[in-house]
Amino acid sequence: MVASSQTNKYLFLLGIFLVLYTFQSPIRSAFIFATSPLQVTGTFLASSVNGSLNYFFNAGNFQRENGILRLKIASLEAELAQLQEIRRENESLREGMQLNLQKKLNVISAKTILKNPQTDTLLVNKGEIHGVLKGMAVITPENILIGRVGEVYSSYSSVDMISNTSFPLFNAKVATSGLEVVVRGKGNGLMGLEFAPADKAFHEGDILVSTLTGGIFPEGLLVGKISKFKKNDTDPVPTVEVSSDYRFTGSDYVFLVAPK
Amino acid sequence: MSTISKYLLLLFSAILQVSFFNHISVYGYVPNFFLILLVALIFTESPSQFEAPYFAFFAGVIWDLLFAAKFGVCTILFFLLALALKRLREAFEPGFWFYLVFILVFFASYFALEPLMLGYNFQNLFQANNFARLGTNFAINFFCTLGAFIIMDYGFGFIRNKATF
Numbered sequence: 001m002v003a004s005s006q007t008n009k010y011l012f013l014l015g016i017f018l019v020l021y022t023f024q025s026p027i028r029s030a031f032i033f034a035t036s037p038l039q040v041t042g043t044f045l046a047s048s049v050n051g052s053l054n055y056f057f058n059a060g061n062f063q064r065e066n067g068i069l070r071l072k073i074a075s076l077e078a079e080l081a082q083l084q085e086i087r088r089e090n091e092s093l094r095e096g097m098q099l100n101l102q103k104k105l106n107v108i109s110a111k112t113i114l115k116n117p118q119t120d121t122l123l124v125n126k127g128e129i130h131g132v133l134k135g136m137a138v139i140t141p142e143n144i145l146i147g148r149v150g151e152v153y154s155s156y157s158s159v160d161m162i163s164n165t166s167f168p169l170f171n172a173k174v175a176t177s178g179l180e181v182v183v184r185g186k187g188n189g190l191m192g193l194e195f196a197p198a199d200k201a202f203h204e205g206d207i208l209v210s211t212l213t214g215g216i217f218p219e220g221l222l223v224g225k226i227s228k229f230k231k232n233d234t235d236p237v238p239t240v241e242v243s244s245d246y247r248f249t250g251s252d253y254v255f256l257v258a259p260k
Numbered sequence: 261m262s263t264i265s266k267y268l269l270l271l272f273s274a275i276l277q278v279s280f281f282n283h284i285s286v287y288g289y290v291p292n293f294f295l296i297l298l299v300a301l302i303f304t305e306s307p308s309q310f311e312a313p314y315f316a317f318f319a320g321v322i323w324d325l326l327f328a329a330k331f332g333v334c335t336i337l338f339f340l341l342a343l344a345l346k347r348l349r350e351a352f353e354p355g356f357w358f359y360l361v362f363i364l365v366f367f368a369s370y371f372a373l374e375p376l377m378l379g380y381n382f383q384n385l386f387q388a389n390n391f392a393r394l395g396t397n398f399a400i401n402f403f404c405t406l407g408a409f410i411i412m413d414y415g416f417g418f419i420r421n422k423a424t425f
Contacts, residue, residue: 020321024325042280043279047283109372114278
């Protein structure tokens with residue numbers, strides 16, 4: 001009698017497991033939908049707590065940072081004046097060549113729900129019913145590259161960030177020199193350059209943008225900035241670390257982009 | 261605490277873990293309060309009941325749905341560990357060292373299987389920073405749970421047998 005009761009318990013759990021395993025995609029989607037208000041609230045609270053803690057710990061650096069930022073603003077204003085001229089020229093050239101990026105791309109706007117910092121994955125509130133496809137590039141309105149769509153559920157999608165360690169290698173180029181490099185995710189919002197040429201100089205602050213090579217991303221999206229460059233005479237390949245400019249704040253607007 | 265409250269507490273702690281606690285980290289390493297709570301719950305259940313394996317199964321399902329890229333690993337792992345604990349506690353009256361070894365096995369097997377849950381391939385797994393992250397997370401969670409266990413045992417007397425400490 002006892003043995004039969006035990007068997008029934010095991011069979012009951014096995015049955016539940018098989019049902020969950022078979023229908024995991026819709027069940028996961030429904031579960032995320034049901035729990036997302038709490039998750040969004042939790043993430044928002046965490047951002048506030050983190051923000052307060054950072055403010056408290058960094059209060060001493062504010063004056064120095066303020067000075068650096070003032071200088072940077074002055075330099076950027078000068079650069080802006082030059083760029084406005086280039087922009088006008090660029091616009092007239094685009095019109096002349098009848099290039100229109102928006103018409104060539106399938107763009108879906110979405111909002112982020114949560115980020116898993118351990119795996120560098122995001123969850124966004126658009127899924128299969130909104131036309132999201134696996135592999136779509138995910139960018140911010142400021143053209144910062146975040147990653148690409150991994151799993152697509154009915155009304156949600158997960159996004160593998162470019163800093164995710166499981167993200168495939170992809171090509172980018174250094175904006176100033178045009179040098180093509182191969183980028184690999186290292187986790188925690190960081191990336192590294194694979195096979196960085198030893199004879200080329202990299203500088204901290206150099207900007208990397210995406211290229212069409214490899215066909216993973218559209219061209220010209222901001223990948224990140226070089227945050228560390230270390231070169232030893234004994235090491236044939238220099239160590240180059242790139243940090244992403246994307247900062248998750250809880251509920252950000254993003255664009256999911258695919259060629260039409 | 262009623263049984264339904266414990267299930268709700270597990271669900272709530274899992275949601276908090278993937279949202280709130282996931283962003284309150286120390287240099288990127290996060291204690292997993294959900295796993296610590298699960299260990300505490302299965303320890304405090306009587307081995308004569310089937311409640312602990314049910315908790316473990318429920319917790320595994322929630323964690324697979326909320327955290328893991330592949331469904332099933334946590335559900336099976338937590339259930340088997342809770343079932344083994346129940347059987348061993350039925351067979352003899354374990355003391356402190358038994359629980360210590362169980363906590364060690366629990367976290368070692370969890371973090372050994374985490375790459376499988378997250379869908380890592382071999383190339384990713386053998387990257388040095390992944391090993392370092394898994395090892396550090398294992399150590400942090402092991403010592404946090406050990407601390408929680410000692411507080412439970414000596415502070416509140418949840419574990420009945422304290423003879424062998």
